[in-house]
Amino acid sequence: MMNNQSAIGVFDSGVGGLTVVRALIERLPYENIVYFGDTARVPYGVKSRNTIEQFTEQMVQFLMEQNVKALVIACNTIAAVAGERVRRLAGPLPVFDVISAGADAAIRHSQNGPIGVIATTTTVNSNAYARAIAIRQPNYRVISQACPLLVPLVEEGWLDHEVTRLTLREYLPPLLAERIDTLVLGCTHYPLLKPLIREEIPDIPLVDSALTTAEAVAYELEKRHLLNPTTQTPDYRFFVSDIPLRFRAIGERFLNRPIDQLEMVSLG
Amino acid sequence: MMNNQSAIGVFDSGVGGLTVVRALIERLPYENIVYFGDTARVPYGVKSRNTIEQFTEQMVQFLMEQNVKALVIACNTIAAVAGERVRRLAGPLPVFDVISAGADAAIRHSQNGPIGVIATTTTVNSNAYARAIAIRQPNYRVISQACPLLVPLVEEGWLDHEVTRLTLREYLPPLLAERIDTLVLGCTHYPLLKPLIREEIPDIPLVDSALTTAEAVAYELEKRHLLNPTTQTPDYRFFVSDIPLRFRAIGERFLNRPIDQLEMVSLG
Known part of the structure; x- marks a missing residue:
């Protein structure tokens, strides 16, 4: 028992x-x-x-x-x-x-700018973060970006590699253009990329859902x-x-x- | 029947x-x-x-x-x-x-330099191309390189993208250093990268196993x-x-x- x-x-x-x-x-x-x-x-x-x-x-x-x-x-x-x-x-x-926990933390960090989420294609298409955040705070906007290459890059061990940096420079700008004030790492592989993501966007707090x-x-x-x-x-x-x-x-x-x-x- | x-x-x-x-x-x-x-x-x-x-x-x-x-x-x-x-x-x-067919074609193309093979990690570790080529021509050398990022890059559609080019520039040089004279595309995703690979190594014939x-x-x-x-x-x-x-x-x-x-x- x-x-x-x-x-x-x-x-x-x-x-x-x-x-x-x-x-x-x-x-x-x-x-x-x-x-x-x-x-x-x-x-x-x-x-x-x-x-x-x-x-x-x-x-x-x-x-x-x-x-x-x-x-x-x-x-x-x-x-x-x-x-x-x-x-x-x-x-x-x-x-x-991880999504409920991430949504709670994102709301604690965000001031009033939209909350950015990076995740796999399926997670993004499921709209789960947007829903989880909307249930808690209906007036918060959520901007999501699918990043299908980040998992294989982490598994390859290219945690501090020029290719990974360039890939982030494809994925992150659409979020920055929306002026997000918090970024949720919406995939359990992404915490290993925290140092590199921090270098790319030093001013935006990261929510590590682990x-x-x-x-x-x-x-x-x-x-x-x-x-x-x-x-x-x-x-x-x-x-x-x-x-x-x-x-x-x-x-x-x-x-x-x-x-x-x-x-x-x-x-x- | x-x-x-x-x-x-x-x-x-x-x-x-x-x-x-x-x-x-x-x-x-x-x-x-x-x-x-x-x-x-x-x-x-x-x-x-x-x-x-x-x-x-x-x-x-x-x-x-x-x-x-x-x-x-x-x-x-x-x-x-x-x-x-x-x-x-x-x-x-x-x-x-695809491996038998690729091995046959590689032997037809190769002069006497080693044959290069790019493939997934499992294919490379299985040593299958080296074995298939050795059965046919015991004196041909085979140099293999695992390229785990190429499949996700193809599926992302980055067929002509700087990130893909830089990734190839990580994966191909160890083969070039061995002076390969033929390159086998040892994964069915790779034919979609043929134009980009040709740009990177224009002088080496490519074997497309499809x-x-x-x-x-x-x-x-x-x-x-x-x-x-x-x-x-x-x-x-x-x-x-x-x-x-x-x-x-x-x-x-x-x-x-x-x-x-x-x-x-x-x-x-």
């Missing part, structure tokens, strides 16, 4: 969600964490709603069988497209997602008395649907620590 | 194989074609051998149920990793693949008396495991003509 020593379940279409795990480990150092990354079928950003919902359901089911005490959707595409589905499946479990999601989890688990009361070394387990060649190297770059317990599980 | 009016079955992990369909239509204008693209699970280039073999088996099964008269592996990753598996499943059906595969199919079907004897307008049917948002737009860019009969089929 689930109790306050149970793990937090975090899931993503691939490795990106490890930036959220990293933020959770830093913010809540005594919590156990189970991660699922659907690396056999990544990326979700280019797939249809039906397919994404079906794949998501399989991951949620797997994590609930591990008796997690909370679910964290560490993938903007899943949050945008299948967030409702996850909440229905989760029943009484608290569900957190950090803001960890903050939201900490706040809500405490309110519900669900924080782990023990202070033993916690357990981190990583499940993936495939272990591709460079998985460990890329994953550890995202997590910023070694991945010890890695296991492959077939879904679907 | 299969006969010489049956369709040629072409398959790929996604849209890239449509460059092979395009070459087949131009080379063999009376042949019926059935295409399968596993768009729900694309890209294969970052997945493990087991996963790729399992997905491939499902596609081959589907095409054989359509009574195709030949199978064309229009994906370098599948050819590299699961070519043997496909041939076992195909029984007496002729099986063609064209060479179509050539191999024409030769072998004629030899086996399997060419379609009728000259009616042929039938082109396109099956995919998912229809993502920009599929038709991207697909038609690859195919260079409208996609009329498009149908979604769930595998696995």
Whole structure:
């Protein structure tokens, strides 16, 4: 049975969600964490709603069988497209997602200029950030820009490369022309580009939804008395649907620590 | 039952194989074609051998149920990793693949300098081109370079963009330093970059495996008396495991003509 020593379940279409795990480990150092990354079928950003919902359901089911005490959707595409589905499946479990956390933080940072969002094509087309922000503050404008090349650039490791800089100079100007006063990094890969983005637009505050999601989890688990009361070394387990060649190297770059317990599980 | 009016079955992990369909239509204008693209699970280039073999088996099964008269592996990753598996499943059906065709053409073009190959990470790590060339000409050297960013650049449509040019200037110099005298475009997305690659390395002949595969199919079907004897307008049917948002737009860019009969089929 689930109790306050149970793990937090975090899931993503691939490795990106490890930036959220990293933020959770830093913010809540005594919590156990189970991660699922659907690396056999990544990326979700280019797939249809039906397919994404079906794949998501399989991951949620797997994590609930591990008796997690909370679910964290560490993938903007899943949050945008299948967030409702996850909440229905989760029943009484608290569900957190990077879009809700990002929307809350964006509203805290923004003065009155429009809020800029960069994300994958599917996240942008889902209009999820605009909706999440409109629910909270109907008078805030949101300007979005799809950036399909940033994920492969991060996975190539070109975090400080001229090609990445030039790519940002294609993607960012349309947002700057609208005079955004806050920029939401609407994809879990993008926190690794923060230094380069800061160099390009030093005056605009960046919302890193990995950090803001960890903050939201900490706040809500405490309110519900669900924080782990023990202070033993916690357990981190990583499940993936495939272990591709460079998985460990890329994953550890995202997590910023070694991945010890890695296991492959077939879904679907 | 299969006969010489049956369709040629072409398959790929996604849209890239449509460059092979395009070459087949131009080379063999009376042949019926059935295409399968596993768009729900694309890209294969970052997945493990087991996963790729399992997905491939499902596609081959589907095409054989359509009574195709030949199978064309229009994906370098599948050819590299699961070519043997496909041939076992195909029984007496002729099986063609972009790697065999590319290796044959590379040997025809190369004088005695090493042969360069650009491809996805998985194709390069599989060493499939080096093996295919070594079987044919043991004394030819092969130098390979993984280019994981080129597929997303092609799909973004940046075919003549400064970012793509700079990316090529990262990927090509290690090959030039080895003094290659032929460059194999070892991914079905890359033919769309031919003009830009030609500008960068005007003196090195390029092997476009879509064209060479179509050539191999024409030769072998004629030899086996399997060419379609009728000259009616042929039938082109396109099956995919998912229809993502920009599929038709991207697909038609690859195919260079409208996609009329498009149908979604769930595998696995």
